[in-house]
Amino acid sequence: MTTVLLPSSIALSPTLPDGVRTATYDVDQPVPDDLLDAEALVAWGNSTAQLADAARRMGRLCWVQTLAAGPDAVLTAGFAPHVEITSGRGLHDGPVAEHTLALVLAAARRLPELVRAQDQHRWAAELGGMQRLPHEGGEFRSLSGARVLIWGFGSIAARLAPLLTVLGAQVVGVASRAGERAGYPVITPAEVPQALPGTDVLIGILPATHATRRALDAAVFARLPRHAWVVNVGRGSTLDEEALLAAIAGGRIAGAALDVFETEPLPPSSPLWDEPRVLITPHAAGGRPVGADTLLTDNIAAFERGEPLRNVVRR
Numbered sequence: 001m002t003t004v005l006l007p008s009s010i011a012l013s014p015t016l017p018d019g020v021r022t023a024t025y026d027v028d029q030p031v032p033d034d035l036l037d038a039e040a041l042v043a044w045g046n047s048t049a050q051l052a053d054a055a056r057r058m059g060r061l062c063w064v065q066t067l068a069a070g071p072d073a074v075l076t077a078g079f080a081p082h083v084e085i086t087s088g089r090g091l092h093d094g095p096v097a098e099h100t101l102a103l104v105l106a107a108a109r110r111l112p113e114l115v116r117a118q119d120q121h122r123w124a125a126e127l128g129g130m131q132r133l134p135h136e137g138g139e140f141r142s143l144s145g146a147r148v149l150i151w152g153f154g155s156i157a158a159r160l161a162p163l164l165t166v167l168g169a170q171v172v173g174v175a176s177r178a179g180e181r182a183g184y185p186v187i188t189p190a191e192v193p194q195a196l197p198g199t200d201v202l203i204g205i206l207p208a209t210h211a212t213r214r215a216l217d218a219a220v221f222a223r224l225p226r227h228a229w230v231v232n233v234g235r236g237s238t239l240d241e242e243a244l245l246a247a248i249a250g251g252r253i254a255g256a257a258l259d260v261f262e263t264e265p266l267p268p269s270s271p272l273w274d275e276p277r278v279l280i281t282p283h284a285a286g287g288r289p290v291g292a293d294t295l296l297t298d299n300i301a302a303f304e305r306g307e308p309l310r311n312v313v314r315r
């Protein structure tokens with residue numbers, strides 16, 4: 001009998017083939033002794049320490065399925081090399097695309113400044129009334145005609161790009177390999193420096209890897225036009241926060257909307273909180289693995305038959 005451990009952090013009910021049973025474990029506690037022999041572990045919201053403990057003590061473990069799209073927490077937990085890791089890639093596309101669109105529109109329509117003005121009971125006349133037309137340029141005030149560069153053009157970006165297109169944006173992606181994906185042109189990181197001066201909004205949706213660490217850095221911000229906004233919903237480690245803040249405070253770029261941070265929760269002492277042109281959301285883009293039961297049903301069946309799993313993470 002194969003045992004699959006399900007996390008206490010989410011209600012899951014995958015369809016199980018014969019010969020498989022599930023048991024629920026508390027993601028805030030070490031896996032109890034009587035469940036340590038399980039072959040498969042589903043992770044969602046586990047602490048780093050809990051995952052590291054599971055990696056150390058679950059001697060018969062063959063497979064870890066995280067429901068997160070970014071498998072970084074599971075990859076760094078210390079699971080033995082033979083343990084297959086699969087991600088929740090695809091489960092977060094809708095929610096993250098929607099949140100990213102909200103951040104981009106908030107930047108274009110100056111919602112952070114408008115909310116701050118409302119807090120002060122101030123009619124922000126400079127942002128209302130008669131405005132320049134979008135095509136008059138010099139500012140990012142509309143998605144109509146805006147040039148958007150999405151760095152990390154994977155599953156989430158493929159959902160987001162059409163939402164931007166429908167509002168009139170021109171979208172280009174960045175990924176490890178160039179070509180066309182989901183109908184959009186995709187360039188490599190080596191081509192990014194040339195693309196930055198013609199970018200109105202730079203969106204980061206990169207995974208946390210060694211190669212992506214601080215990919216969005218001072219050199220990147222320096223090549224963007226002054227009116228550009230940076231939006232990051234990938235992982236905090238992919239963006240140099242100090243360099244971003246310096247670029248915004250120095251008027252090098254117009255502002256940023258950030259959902260992910262190097263340290264989470266963002267410490268109260270972070271100067272990002274006090275920069276009026278920074279919009280902060282608390283890693284709120286995803287958090288809702290849509291279709292987790294289907295992924296689990298498919299992968300448990302494949303695991304039991306010894307067939308390839310969906311969303312295998314290369315280690």
Ligand SMILES: NC(=O)c1ccc[n+]([C@@H]2O[C@H](COP(=O)([O-])OP(=O)(O)OC[C@H]3O[C@@H](n4cnc5c(N)ncnc54)[C@H](OP(=O)(O)O)[C@@H]3O)[C@@H](O)[C@H]2O)c1
Pocket residue numbers: 068069070071089090092096151152153154155156157174175176177189205206207208209211212233234235259260283284285286287
């Ligand atoms: N804020 C949130 O709540 C939230 C929620 C879900 C996910 N996320 C983050 O979003 C990330 C992306 O999710 P996804 O589902 O879209 O993943 P995905 O489908 O695996 O896409 C990742 C993309 O990043 C590209 N990439 C990876 N390393 C790169 C590098 N060194 N240079 C350039 N491009 C690189 C990949 O290019 P190739 O395809 O060419 O390798 C791929 O296009 C996750 O890893 C996670 O960190 C955040």
